[in-house]
Amino acid sequence: MPANQSAGNELFAALYNATKNSLYHYLCTYTKDVHLVEDLMQQCYLKIWERFDQLQDYNKALPLVKTIAHHLLIDVVRKRMKEDTVWLETLEGEIENLMEAPADTSFVFLQALDKAIDRLPENCRKVYLMHREEGLSYREIAAQLSVSVSMIEKHMSKSIKLLKADLLKDYALVLAIAISMSVN
Structure with missing residues (x-):
């Protein structure tokens, strides 16, 4: 974060405003789940906020924002695939019981x-x-x-x-x- 907290907040707000629509549309190309998109965006901007002092060019942050969001989306997909696989394996076990x-x-x-x-x-x-x-x-x-x-x-x-x-x-x-x- 820049030395002046107020300036940092303004820069982050400017980054958010400059990238939020692009990020939203980018994520919507991968999922139609609006709630998931909003959650991913929130997680993404939180990660950016945590590392904001390391960001060197605030004007070229969109690729970084998209990359972070993409990785978060992959994590969600992997988790859901694992949950679905566990569910199916449980179902198959129940079939044997049946x-x-x-x-x-x-x-x-x-x-x-x-x-x-x-x-x-x-x-x-x-x-x-x-x-x-x-x-x-x-x-x-x-x-x-x-x-x-x-x-x-x-x-x-x-x-x-x-x-x-x-x-x-x-x-x-x-x-x-x-x-x-x-x-x-």
Whole structure:
């Protein structure tokens, strides 16, 4: 921060005003979640504020602001992917438990899961089935489909999100399964 606190506040305010619209639109190209964009912007400007005294050219700060925001966005995406993966693994464990539950309950849930898998976009469904049912690694799938490993990761992430949304959409089914599991 410059020696004069007031001057530093003014410089930061000028930086914020000069970059906020560009940063907002930049982040909106990656996500349509307005709340996430606003949170990322707040975190970004907080990081800039913490290191403001190290900033040498305040007039050329937009690339730095975008870089910080981009890294924050990547962190959020990684966290969400991990949460979705954990959710799916938990779901798969519950499916195994359901196999021991009354046949009606198991059948209803497995039928819902099969329908949800069938509704996945073709590439997502193919990658999901190759990984979850055939047990292939992302690298093996990428080699078979002649695409990058990162493309396989994107397809799996999208598959998990779509399955989660589809299965949770039918709350009555989820509730019935939870009740039947608690009775056993």
